[in-house]
Amino acid sequence: VPVDMARLGAKVRFDTVAGVAEVLAEVDFSIDGPDGYPVFDLRQDVGAACLDGRQVPPEALAHSDLGAGWDARARVVDLILEAGSWHRLELSYRLGRPEAEAAKGIDWDTTAGGVSWDLGMSDLSPGRYLESWFPANLCHDSLAIELSIEVGGTSRPHLVLANGDVEERKPGRSWEVRYPARFTSLSPLLSLCPADRAEVLTRGPVTVALLPGARADAAHVAADTSAWLAYFSARYGPPAHGEGFLALIWGEARGMEYDGATTAPEPALEHEVFHSWFGRGVKPASARDGWVDEAVATWATASRRAGGSRFLVEELGLDEPPAILCPPHPWSRHTPGEAYATGARLLAGVAHMAGGAAALRAALASWHEAHAGRAASTEDLARHLSSWCGRDLKPWWDRYVYGEITAEACS
Numbered sequence: 192v193p194v195d196m197a198r199l200g201a202k203v204r205f206d207t208v209a210g211v212a213e214v215l216a217e218v219d220f221s222i223d224g225p226d227g228y229p230v231f232d233l234r235q236d237v238g239a240a241c242l243d244g245r246q247v248p249p250e251a252l253a254h255s256d257l258g259a260g261w262d263a264r265a266r267v268v269d270l271i272l273e274a275g276s277w278h279r280l281e282l283s284y285r286l287g288r289p290e291a292e293a294a295k296g297i298d299w300d301t302t303a304g305g306v307s308w309d310l311g312m313s314d315l316s317p318g319r320y321l322e323s324w325f326p327a328n329l330c331h332d333s334l335a336i337e338l339s340i341e342v343g344g345t346s347r348p349h350l351v352l353a354n355g356d357v358e359e360r361k362p363g364r365s366w367e368v369r370y371p372a373r374f375t376s377l378s379p380l381l382s383l384c385p386a387d388r389a390e391v392l393t394r395g396p397v398t399v400a401l402l403p404g405a406r407a408d409a410a411h412v413a414a415d416t417s418a419w420l421a422y423f424s425a426r427y428g429p430p431a432h433g434e435g436f437l438a439l440i441w442g443e444a445r446g447m448e449y450d451g452a453t454t455a456p457e458p459a460l461e462h463e464v465f466h467s468w469f470g471r472g473v474k475p476a477s478a479r480d481g482w483v484d485e486a487v488a489t490w491a492t493a494s495r496r497a498g499g500s501r502f503l504v505e506e507l508g509l510d511e512p513p514a515i516l517c518p519p520h521p522w523s524r525h526t527p528g529e530a531y532a533t534g535a536r537l538l539a540g541v542a543h544m545a546g547g548a549a550a551l552r553a554a555l556a557s558w559h560e561a562h563a564g565r566a567a568s569t570e571d572l573a574r575h576l577s578s579w580c581g582r583d584l585k586p587w588w589d590r591y592v593y594g595e596i597t598a599e600a601c602s
């Protein structure tokens with residue numbers, strides 16, 4: 192049964208001499224359905240566990256394939272808990288590389304007393320949101336998150352960058368980070384590194400940090416980010432994340448969006464800033480709905496993964512190859528790679544039916560206004576765009592989102 196998590200609190204202590212990070216985490220949750228076995232996830236090896244103050248063996252929190260494949264496995268508590276009841280789960284463990292596809296671990300520099308760590312999330316594989324590192328719910332649930340970070344065994348000052356409130360307790364070595372209660376498991380950005388490894392620049396509400404390998408000028412990045420924030424605010428409405436924005440630029444090819452923040456290579460910045468309206472402003476109701484974010488961002492920004500140009504308008508019949516953008520199983524937890532090009536192609540067709548690119552931008556602004564700061568589903572978007580196009584888009588959704596060949600297409 193699904194749980195409703197109200198709060199996650201975790202203390203992480205990095206020992207730069209031993210190259211070990213120890214975690215104490217606690218989550219408060221209620222049972223959000225009938226009596227049953229609660230589901231959550233954590234892609235780390237649990238050392239010890241307590242439920243409601245009583246020790247439970249880690250095997251009682253083992254992963255299960257819930258039907259969407261082993262990649263999308265989740266932990267199932269081997270105890271029946273009553274509908275509506277409240278519980279506290281406490282876990283202790285050592286942080287290792289998350290057990291999820293393409294996940295990276297902690298980068299230790301034990302000789303120079305340094306540690307670099309990034310939550311490093313991804314939509315493309317299951318288990319790559321907050322559950323990579325901490326006990327967390329799946330991404331439909333909002334929860335208050337409080338992280339306490341401490342770096343020990345070194346006099347080298349470190350830096351924490353996050354899209355929450357960061358309170359530095361001991362300069363360069365301990366921090367409390369609190370994220371807003373509207374955040375879900377795909378919202379928080381946190382990056383820790385030796386302070387001498389990052390160049391940080393704040394210009395008004397925009398903070399830019401250049402991480403090792405970044406090929407960019409911090410002032411230029413701040414200027415571009417400010418311009419995109421102003422344009423998206425004017426066109427799609429005030430952002431749910433508020434005024435501030437945190438842009439971490441790194442040397443890796445991939446970028447990731449967070450609420451009012453990104454970690455990205457410089458060329459991906461516009462796409463990632465846009466996600467603070469679509470993806471992390473209007474959030475996916477479940478991980479299966481994540482295709483919407485990439486389809487919209489690819490259609491509306493200068494994205495390298497787009498098949499056509501930005502704001503493409505192109506008639507779309509029901510005779511192009513079908514595609515599965517929304518995986519069918521309810522416990523599926525990934526965005527298929529086709530979401531970018533095929534999703535943008537679908538939106539180019541919707542723009543044609545809506546009366547042009549400006550009409551689709553207006554439809555997206557109204558979509559953002561209706562759902563900013565909350566979740567919306569694949570079906571919600573079909574209904575919304577159908578009303579803007581003055582026709583039922585179900586046959587297009589069936590073929591290009593759910594991969595079904597409709598009778599109409601066969602006839």
Ligand SMILES: [Zn+2]
Nearest residue numbers: 462484485488
């Ligand atoms: Zn994206």
